Amino acid sequence: MNQYIIVEFDEFREVIVDETPSGYYTGKVIELGAGTHTISLEEPKNFSPIEQDVNPSGTSPIQPQKIYFSKV
């Protein structure tokens, strides 16, 4: 079952999923396979946390799980 997340950050950045550039960007809904994924952002590394593990469940394209990164 696919899960959906959206990464919120002050800037438009490519989202890194499991240490791989995903093609998806901040502010857009991202489709993922179920399970644990390590989420980060493309460089520069001026954000916090540097990465976070998420395991979304019960999400949909309309109600994605929100993941926040703040600028440092």
Next chain:
Amino acid sequence: MKRIQRISALIFLVVLTGCAHYLVNAPKPKYEADFGYRYLPKTQTTKQDKIYVALALSGGGTRAAALSYGVMEKLRATPIHNGSKTLLDEVDVISSVSGGSFTAAYYGLFGDRLFSDFKEKFLYRDIQGELTRKLFNPINWFRLMSPDFNRIDLAIELYDETVFDQKTYQDLVNNGKQPFIAINATNMTTGSQFTFTQQAFDILGSDLSTLHVARSVASSSAFPILLSPVSYKNYPASEGFDLSKDIENGLKDQYNGPDPRRYMWAYNQSIYHTNKAKHSYVHLMDGGLSDNIGVRYIADNFNHSSGFLFPRKTAINELIIIIANAKTQPPESLDEDESPPNLIDVAYKTATVSMDNYSFESIQLISDILKVSERAAQEILHCQAVIDEHCRSGYKLPRMGHDFKVTLVEVNFLNVRDPAKRQRLLSLPTSFHLSVQQVDELIRVGGELLDQSKAFNELLTRIK
């Protein structure tokens, strides 16, 4: 006595020659992320990914190779973008199994030469007869006595010398990797698909680029019992190599986690890195045993974050999967007899029944995966339309990161309209020897079935 010595020396020499022919995969002491036959970097292809075409060529001996050829010939005769290119030019990846791997590998190595000499070099030949003659050649008996030389090595020699001109994966790298050719075999230990890419060889600490393409094609088509499996060495880990985060996370979730399929996918790869002592070799046989269609490789690369299709989803407008499925339904007479089927029938059914059932499920699987993804973007748009109609707030939902249209076309003999022709095609044997007439009919029907496909014609109206 002298005569015995001479004969012994001759046997020794011949056995030694057999050993010398045994090609083993090379080690790769140092890991390099961009080295070898792996999919192109995203930055190199995003522009051309707007129309993304993946071909899946099934197993089924010469029957499958000829049907695949017919499908590709039709794509080559299908102009798009006002005739500036053909649909075959747009093919990005070809995932193949067994018989289909001959056509895929030949196209990857020699490009359009496929359409000028592949019929004579492979499709019209009695490969089966040639292999049998090699097997009955007394010189080969001595070679086969060597533990390092098996029946499959005779097949590899034949394919290498007479079909693939001794080309290696380095030749595929030199050709620019477009389309990317994914030859699939089955890992005998895990029962999972093994695809000949540098990523898979990274886990084995090995260098794919020196491997002869004939060897991967032979692995992909090593039908159980008739041909021996093909063995590869699992070397110590290359310096600097580690399993991907995607595999690491899949393992962390365990089998009873949210996605058992991801766990098994991760586990089946990881054991060749984490437990090299217990898995010093990997033995491969016919790719049809794990997926006789070749679509699972495409599905995995679409679903997994480390797959090459995953980061391209956002660039794709048209995602096109064309499956050449050469599955047959030979007339069955088992039910006419009171006595239970004999051992040969049981062995044949054991090898093929699960293959056929699994093939059907594989096509449904990729269809479901792609439809869910396609619908995700539409769901947001539909919901936004309702909000716009009923709310004055002007609230805008976040948009989906991808938005593509999916076209899935399965070329299958069951869709042949003429009943007699359909029955004739469904009754063709799985063999590496068909008549010229049978091969020509298979090639024609590949194009005809694409022509009559509603999904294919709707696609053409969008991209012509």
